[in-house]
Amino acid sequence: xxxxxxxxxxxxxxxxxxxxxxxxxxxxxxxxxxxxxxxxxxxxxxxxxxxxxxxxxxxxxxxxxxxxxxxxxxxxxxxxxxxxxxxxxxxxxxxxxxxxxxxxxxxxxxxxxxxxxxxxxxxxxxxxxxxxxxxxxxxxxxxxxxxxxxxxxxxxxxxxxxxxxxxxxxxxxxxxxxxxxxxxxxxxxxxxxxxxxxxxxxxxxxxxxxxxxxxxxxxxxxxxxxxxxxxxxxxxxxxxxxxxxxxxxxxxxxxxxxxxxxxxxxxxxxxxxxxxxxxxxxxxxxxxxxxxxxxxxxxxxxxxxxxxxxxxxxxxxxxxxxxxxxxxxxxxxxxxxxxxxxxxxxxxxxxxxxxxxxxxxxxxxxxxxxxxxxxxxxxxxxxxxxxxxxxxxxxxxxxxxxxxxxxxxxxxxxxxxxxxxxxxxxxxxxxxxxxxxxxxxxxxxxxxxxxxxxxxxxxxxxxxxxxxxxxxxxxxxxxxxxxxxxxxxxxxxxxxxxxxxxxxxxxxxxxxxxxxxxxxxxxxxxxxxxxxxxxxxxxxxxxxxxxxxxxxxxxxxxxxxxxxxxxxxxxxxxxxxxxxxxxxxxxxxxxxxxxxxxxxxxxxxxxxxxxxxxx
Numbered sequence: 001x002x003x004x005x006x007x008x009x010x011x012x013x014x015x016x017x018x019x020x021x022x023x024x025x026x027x028x029x030x031x032x033x034x035x036x037x038x039x040x041x042x043x044x045x046x047x048x049x050x051x052x053x054x055x056x057x058x059x060x061x062x063x064x065x066x067x068x069x070x071x072x073x074x075x076x077x078x079x080x081x082x083x084x085x086x087x088x089x090x091x092x093x094x095x096x097x098x099x100x101x102x103x104x105x106x107x108x109x110x111x112x113x114x115x116x117x118x119x120x121x122x123x124x125x126x127x128x129x130x131x132x133x134x135x136x137x138x139x140x141x142x143x144x145x146x147x148x149x150x151x152x153x154x155x156x157x158x159x160x161x162x163x164x165x166x167x168x169x170x171x172x173x174x175x176x177x178x179x180x181x182x183x184x185x186x187x188x189x190x191x192x193x194x195x196x197x198x199x200x201x202x203x204x205x206x207x208x209x210x211x212x213x214x215x216x217x218x219x220x221x222x223x224x225x226x227x228x229x230x231x232x233x234x235x236x237x238x239x240x241x242x243x244x245x246x247x248x249x250x251x252x253x254x255x256x257x258x259x260x261x262x263x264x265x266x267x268x269x270x271x272x273x274x275x276x277x278x279x280x281x282x283x284x285x286x287x288x289x290x291x292x293x294x295x296x297x298x299x300x301x302x303x304x305x306x307x308x309x310x311x312x313x314x315x316x317x318x319x320x321x322x323x324x325x326x327x328x329x330x331x332x333x334x335x336x337x338x339x340x341x342x343x344x345x346x347x348x349x350x351x352x353x354x355x356x357x358x359x360x361x362x363x364x365x366x367x368x369x370x371x372x373x374x375x376x377x378x379x380x381x382x383x384x385x386x387x388x389x390x391x392x393x394x395x396x397x398x399x400x401x402x403x404x405x406x407x408x409x410x411x412x413x414x415x416x417x418x419x420x421x422x423x424x425x426x427x428x429x430x431x432x433x434x435x436x437x438x439x440x441x442x443x444x445x446x447x448x449x450x451x452x453x454x455x456x457x458x459x460x461x462x463x464x465x466x467x468x469x470x471x472x473x474x475x476x477x478x479x480x481x482x483x484x485x486x487x488x489x490x491x492x493x494x495x496x497x498x499x500x501x502x503x504x505x506x507x508x509x510x511x512x513x514x515x516x517x518x519x520x521x522x523x524x525x526x527x528x529x530x531x532x533x534x535x536x537x538x539x540x541x542x543x544x545x546x547x548x549x550x551x552x553x554x555x556x557x558x559x560x561x562x563x564x565x566x567x568x569x570x571x572x573x574x575x576x577x578x579x580x581x582x583x584x585x586x587x588x589x590x591x592x593x594x595x596x597x598x599x600x601x602x603x604x605x606x607x608x609x610x611x612x613x614x615x
Contacts, residue, residue, distance in 0.1 A: 015040040015198035021070035023056055031057050032222035035542035041196045045209040048219035054202045058168055062091050075165055090159030094171040098143045104154050105139040111162040129157040132191045149180035169201040206246055218242045223500050226540050238386050243287045250288040250355050251337035264333035266307050283390035283440055285337045287383040290358040294378035304378035308332025312373045322364040324357040338419040387497040390440035391421040404470040410598055413474055417501035441466055449591045451583035458603040459576050467599040475567035478506040479559050482571040491571035491602035496539035506543040511552040521547055553586045560597040569600040
């Protein structure tokens with residue numbers, strides 16, 4: 001079989017394909033570079049908070065909203081520019097959208113009537129669908145004579161009447177009460193399985209997504225952050241947002257060690273490294289689900305690794321389970337990976353850590369606990385996020401300069417969206433290696449800085465460095481340039497972790513010499529496309545690619561000179577002299593007074609001797 005035949009076979013197995021789909025409103029992307037493939041017969045759920053772009057993407061499939069960039073295909077057929085009727089999809093809205101002056105029978109038969117289907121076939125199809133949605137005998141009722149759940153069943157039947165290849169559901173259960181919502185979910189899932197219709201549901205309800213989905217895609221700020229089976233996304237999320245959006249989660253800062261992960265004074269042993277790029281002493285972000293925490297009255301009674309001791313701050317009965325809020329004493333040295341707002345828990349002692357714990361009814365009955373009870377806290381299981389962004393360290397020479405950094409639009413957006421810890425250091429002169437030991441992303445002001453200053457920071461342990469002009473606006477574009485192919489992986493992981501928190505379009509560029517032969521340009525493009533495929537597979541993140549001709553510094557400066565603010569991301573390696581030379585050659589113009597562009601560097605060169613030690 002030829003490569004083309006394989007490709008055609010793959011496309012035929014896919015029901016819905018999105019290729020770098022982007023939709024902008026007033027220049028701001030509300031759907032940002034979404035690439036996704038949904039298999040034939042799959043029930044796929046797009047999950048995300050209000051304003052994440054999920055309904056806009058759904059309407060793009062239906063043809064109710066145009067897109068500005070990219071491609072949408074249904075069963076291998078490009079429908080990007082086709083009318084809604086030509087796409088062969090069924091659409092169910094949240095608020096039923098039934099014809100109020102038509103009976104149930106007329107509503108269901110409407111799509112068949114306008115397609116000139118014979119009356120006998122229309123009646124057969126209507127009866128078949130009414131049996132499927134459990135509304136037999138209600139043909140002659142008007143929508144006003146039905147309950148909300150019954151009306152939504154009619155809407156589902158009407159959407160399926162013309163046997164669409166794809167069924168689109170836009171939060172169809174949102175206006176119903178809990179019991180009816182559950183019943184209708186079961187009905188829709190049963191009908192979908194019986195008919196084998198590819199279904200795409202949009203919702204912000206995690207329980208709904210878990211109960212219906214074959215796979216879930218989580219959206220945030222226009223980006224598709226992660227896709228996977230429900231259990232996989234819950235147990236092994238790749239991002240902070242997904243970890244906390246899919247159920248409750250305690251995010252704790254840990255430290256990578258050879259045998260496992262250190263949480264405070266406890267070490268949780270793991271058979272594999274905490275994170276592929278983690279070195280001994282690196283900060284890592286761990287996800288601890290509330291049900292994975294054990295509490296007992298005495299430390300020796302724990303069946304799992306002890307994290308410390310504390311006291312029950314709150315206890316809430318939840319029917320089939322119980323929720324506890326446990327205040328772990330400062331002696332345990334546990335550090336949250338998210339900022340704890342002082343006003344939320346005003347009585348929390350310095351250094352103490354709050355953990356959310358859930359227990360089954362059986363556990364609660366075996367060990368009744370109330371607020372004020374002393375407990376020992378154990379850890380059954382944890383998951384280490386692959387993100388390299390564990391925290392932010394702001395470094396400047398004065399308190400005023402640190403404050404300006406904190407208030408800069410880019411830093412404020414990243415800190416607010418990630419909720420990562422934000423530490424501040426006031427230091428003048430050359431950096432000390434110990435200052436950056438294990439740090440996540442080091443942030444500095446790039447005004448009046450030189451390539452030599454930046455090289456010194458990188459060589460002293462600031463391996464992920466963000467140089468920000470304090471007054472610059474929030475970037476609308478991210479440009480990635482990796483001169484050394486061997487250093488791309490860490491830079492891509494860093495960009496993928498941060499780009500989901502800013503509404504910017506991301507492009508990966510390669511620069512070839514001016515007048516380069518066509519074969520060299522083609523090879524550069526192949527490398528870009530290969531890297532794009534790897535980034536999609538490893539980070540679930542898509543980006544645009546572009547090959548440019550000329551000097552790298554000249555081309556990068558041209559890209560950053562547009563009216564839209566730019567964040568330039570680069571990978572870099574080598575010793576101090578090599579780093580300084582590369583910075584001066586490619587991005588020296590970024591440090592001139594009045595610059596509006598920010599610079600994100602991922603350094604993969606030699607580590608300071610005191611900080612060396614790979615897992």
